[in-house]
Amino acid sequence: MRFRNSRIRTKVAALLVSLTALWAFAAWVTLREGVTLVWTATLNTGVIQPSQPLLTELQEERRLSVLRVAAPSPRARQELERQRARTDSVLADFERLAGGKNVDLAASPAFKARLNQALQQLQGLTQARKAIDTTTLDRVQTGDAITQIIDSIYRMYDSLTSLDDEQVARDAQSNVAMNRAREQLAQEDALAQGALAAGQFAPAELARFTQLVGVQRWFTDKSVAELPTVDQEAYRSLAATPKFQRLRQMEDMLTQNAVPRRTPPVTAEQWRQVAQGVLTDRARTLQVSGDALIQRAGDVGAGIVVRLVLAGGLGLLAVVASIVLSITTARALVAQLEKLRAAALELANERLPGVVARLAQGEKVDVRVEAPPLEFGTDLIGQVGSAFNTVQETAIRTAVEEAQLRQSIRDILLSLARRTQSLVHRQLTLLDVMERRESDAEELKDLFRIDHLATRMRRNAENLIVLSGASPARAWRRSVPMVDVVRGALAEVEDYTRVTVMPMGQTGLTGRAVGDVIHLLAELIENAVSFSPPYTTVQVGGQVVASGYALEIEDRGLGMSPEDVDAANERIANPPDFNLSSTARLGLYVVSRLAERHGIKVSLKASPYGGTTAVVLLPIDLVIEDGDDLSQGTGPFPEQERGPRKIALVGAPDADPEPAQEVVPVPVVPEPPRPAPPASFTPSGLPFRVPQANLAPALADNTADLDEDDEDDRSPEDIRKIMGSFQSGTRKGRSEAARLQNEGSDDQ
Structure with missing residues (x-):
């Protein structure tokens, strides 16, 4: 038969x-139990039974x-020679049976190894007899020479008790343990008879005898505690006999x-009669227990045959x-599953992506139309199909609700940000008016501080606008010098006094990107100041590149780990979709969105001084290079994207004729004075200042003789008043220059 679905056919197969x-x-498994039992019976016939008389001899x-x-x-000597003959006869039978092919097939690798060890020990019996006959061994050594051979047989027994039937295996282990206990009694008997026949115990013999009694x-x-109940009763009956108690x-x-080298308290004849009788009785008990064990194994074998059938x-x-x-x-199953698979693929590949795309474009989606129920019958596959219908309806409904929720949140953020931005603009306008008419230095200082706080609030409001996907609506119509762009960014940073601005050259920035670049630089400078110790400074420098x-x-x-740097650069280069769960490092998200808007490349790298360096690469189409007239703007900018108020920066001719924000005392590396040609003016209409151009010759010659430490005696209060007067004069000059320029334009 052929199935139309090969995977289903494979699974069924x-x-x-x-x-x-x-x-x-x-x-x-059942057959192996029977085979194991058969092999065990083979080993019992070929090895275990022949070894029992060998142990006795x-x-x-x-x-x-x-x-x-x-x-x-x-x-x-005659009794020993007769016994050796009996031992050799039994040993020959054991070696003949143990070397048979059936034993070799039935024995496990572990049992073969133990059997070979026992045969090697038995071959060394002749060498042990020679040592005994030459009387080079004492009584303890004589007993140990044969005990080693006997122990090898018992070690062979230990590897035979691993049967699959737990009860039979446990009984076999108990039987072997009782045989070992009898062996301990036999060692004790041989040692005691030798000492009693000699009339005294040697110190080593008495110590060995005491150990054997305790071990036995x-x-x-x-071992008795592990025996079956019947065997326990038989041993307890034996232990209660007078002969056993006398032993x-x-x-x-x-x-x-007993005392070493003195006459023992027991005679050799007394010990021999009692000990030999107990050994004989224990051997008889063990024989009965072994026969019962074989019978139980046979019953287990019969049960194995039944289970096999x-x-x-x-x-x-x-x-x-x-x-x-x-x-x-299989055929019906394949047909139903193919239908269900086709429906699932259609939902995953066509309908659901289409719904998501339409939602992203702002279209409305009807869940019932997009998720029609599919019919699969009433059987088990049909129930799975009904569950699939519920899944697809829930998936589409969730996508719609999620899109609506995100759009609502963005609209709320944008509305709040626009309102906040409007209020901050009005506040800044009011502050400008207050700063113009204020002449008191202390009050003016406080107004500057409020102005700075309001500027930072404006940046936070613009962050919300960027997060909502809109434009902050701050724009310049003309290009602005790069140094003024950086100073405008510093005006939006709290700890601006810790920032050092390096020389920027005569490069300017196209007006359409000024607002976003100021915002972008402010975010990066704020991060640099926030994540560095308060006693350190942050350096901002720039230069023209290819x-x-x-x-x-x-x-x-402290810097960032390589993993964090890579993650931050990836977040800036490929900004993810904004969601409410990604609240960490919103500044990087704002930076990435602003950079993406103008094709700006922003990257982080480790600083050789231990911190972090942020590199902002402005594309060449945004840069007014050295030598260009910065007073010439890029043309009119769309009015709908202009904010109600712009930062009054040096070189921004379209700025409102109002006082600039607080002059930021930013430590700037001075540039060497450049003599300007006569009748040259700044973009704001002010003449260029040439150092010492209008000084009298005498003053110019004596400038070097001035005491550079004259200002060391000035108090901070005097310096503050001087700076306040300088600021007030600068504002008035700029306002007057702007007014005159506007009047000149009107006359023309």
Whole structure:
């Protein structure tokens, strides 16, 4: 069968494959349990059962070897030789069975490694016997030589108890632990019989005996607690017998009363009869427990076979039924999904972008017309389609409401900003009138401060206008010298006294960009002053470059990290859409919008002095280069974009004939005096001043002899009065010059 949608076909096929794989995994897990049980039974027959008699014979050989070293005699030697023969016979059977192919297939890598270690240790039995026969080993060393071989067999047991059935595995581990406890008792018996046969305990023997007694009791108690209930009862019955209790008493007598190199409180015969009987009884109990464990493993195997039949047979039937059902329902599913996909793509690629574009252009959108409901039926796919209808209606309605909200917020911001701007203009006009008629220096100083605050308020109002997407409506018809543009920006900065203006040359700025550039520079200078220590200064300099005019604003603050600099430059170069959540760094947003309006490039970089340098590159079409007549403007500017009042700057002939704002005491690097030709005037109609041009020769010659420190005796109050008088005279001169120029124009 063929599906029209290849992805759906792939997914259905993947679902069927995964279902088949899940069935195969379940069948394999069940089968693996049965295989593991079969392998365990193989290892039990080929390794575990043959090793049990081998352990018993090795323990007996160890006991007889210690007795021969303790009390050498022909009889002891004969008994040891007979025991070694029995051990060799059992060992040969063990090696034959353990080396079979079935064992090699059934054994895990870990079990193979332990089995090989045990076989290597058993091969070293001949070398240990030679050392014992030459009597180079004492009783403790003799027992340890065979104990190492026995321990390798028990380590082999440890790697065989990892079965999948938790209960069977836990019982197997408990059985191995009880066998280890019996081994501790066998070591204790061999050591005690050797010492008692010699008639005394050596200091090392008595210490070893005490350790073995403690370990054997602790190991036995711990292992019994893990045994099944039946095996626990059998061991407790054994522990309650008189023989077992008598062994405990003799252990206590030897550990508490025996003294090295003296006659022990227990005879060799007493110990042998009791200890050998307990060892035999414990071996019989362990045999019964092992047989019960094998029986339980067999029952588990039967359950595994039943689970294999259920998981394999019934699971296979379920897989086949799933395949048939998937194929019969795939066609209808594909058709419904294709219809739903087409509707979703139409909404995402056509309708929703179209609605957003129309909203951006200010058009009204009807949500019901733009989001008609789609019919998908009443089944599950139909319910998804109904949910999709709700989603598309909500998406379009949200886009409409969001656009309306943004436009309303922008209109509110623009209305408030325009009102504030109008009030500030009226306030500045009133301040100008007050400044003209005020002659008192103190009152005039306060008026200048109020004038400066109002100018800063005007900049904040213009920020709101820029954020709302409109123009601040401050404009000049004629070009303005660049130094006056910078000074106009300083008039809108709070800490203008910390700003040093470097020489700007004779370059001017086209009138249509003066207002926005003043605003842009004011924002950057304000940032530079705000983010630098109060004892530092900010330098503003400019020069003509190949592509226009570059202004640099450098502070001596803490600077910005490279990541912050990159982020700020990206924000300036590509300003995002303004939204209410982006309240941080609104100044950079205003700068980016003003720069975008005139093609100005603004970038930030690290200053070599540790702060930040802002570079403002004015395009060449906005720059009136050196040598051009700055008094010639760029023509009339649209009246609707002119503000009711402009900053009265030097070189702005269209400025209102009114007092300028407070003269900013900005430290400016002086330029060398340039002699001007006779009858040359400034754009405002004032003659150029040539230093010492009108001085008498005697005064000019004695200028160098004047005391440069004469003004050091003046008080700050005297200096303030002098500056106030200078400012008042400057204002009057400018007003008179403007009046005369206007009268001259009227006469013509």
